[in-house]
Amino acid sequence: MSGLNIADVSFNYGAKRALDGVSLTAGPGRFTALLGPNGAGKSTLFALISGLIATRRGRVLIEGFDIATNPRAALSRLGIVFQAQTLDLDLTVRHNLRYFGALHGMSGKELDQRIDAAMDRLDMRDRLGERAAELNGGHRRRMEIARALLHRPSVLVLDEPTVGLDVASRMAITRHVHDLAADEGLAVFWATHLVDEISDGDDLVLLHKGRVLAAGQAGALRGQVLLNDWFLGQTRVPA
Numbered sequence: 001m002s003g004l005n006i007a008d009v010s011f012n013y014g015a016k017r018a019l020d021g022v023s024l025t026a027g028p029g030r031f032t033a034l035l036g037p038n039g040a041g042k043s044t045l046f047a048l049i050s051g052l053i054a055t056r057r058g059r060v061l062i063e064g065f066d067i068a069t070n071p072r073a074a075l076s077r078l079g080i081v082f083q084a085q086t087l088d089l090d091l092t093v094r095h096n097l098r099y100f101g102a103l104h105g106m107s108g109k110e111l112d113q114r115i116d117a118a119m120d121r122l123d124m125r126d127r128l129g130e131r132a133a134e135l136n137g138g139h140r141r142r143m144e145i146a147r148a149l150l151h152r153p154s155v156l157v158l159d160e161p162t163v164g165l166d167v168a169s170r171m172a173i174t175r176h177v178h179d180l181a182a183d184e185g186l187a188v189f190w191a192t193h194l195v196d197e198i199s200d201g202d203d204l205v206l207l208h209k210g211r212v213l214a215a216g217q218a219g220a221l222r223g224q225v226l227l228n229d230w231f232l233g234q235t236r237v238p239a
């Protein structure tokens, strides 16, 4: 089984149900958007996918490996970009990447080659010598994406990666990550509440109040209406 597979996952915070029987797939070579308004459960789902919190019901499989029972195999195939920035601003870009590579057991020339290749992929190679503090928000995010690719994962998950960026940076990063899926066969799973980050050809999972309301190709789901109108129609609270 390839890509990301989530089967019947539920999660509660005390009495509050954050996820309720969620099942979805993000396949290789596909950009799969997880669209949901604030509070839908996106961050909770990411915490479960990355093993930060444990599944109590249901299964999360990465390339067929269960994050609960085989975390080492699952995590070695997973690249993660969290919503909050996780860089050391005092270090250079290369040092930040080397540090992360070392955590994954990489070192020396091979690590440096991977760093160069990953930064090339994001059009960022000329920034390697700069301190992270000198980068703007969009470039810091690109660096975090490059970092998440260093160990050559098959599945890349990103939790609202464009939060706080200007429109131009947002669109550039969204385009880069679409290309990663199309060109390199990565299974991309991208959480957002912004419909303009989603193209008609993308796969789309609509999460609302902890449940999957709809899933399929974005263009087919929206039909003749704008994606934003479809989204509002699906998630509108009845008067």
Ligand SMILES: Nc1ncnc2c1ncn2[C@@H]1O[C@H](COP(=O)(O)OP(=O)(O)OP(=O)(O)O)[C@@H](O)[C@H]1O
Binding pocket: 013, 016, 017, 018, 036, 037, 038, 039, 040, 041, 042, 043, 044, 045
């Ligand atoms: N630690 C917690 N304790 C109790 N309830 C929580 C906790 N974290 C999240 N929740 C609740 O669980 C639900 C899902 O939250 P979650 O953060 O996963 O949603 P989200 O889609 O990521 O929203 P946002 O875009 O605002 O981050 C919300 O109703 C939220 O209030």
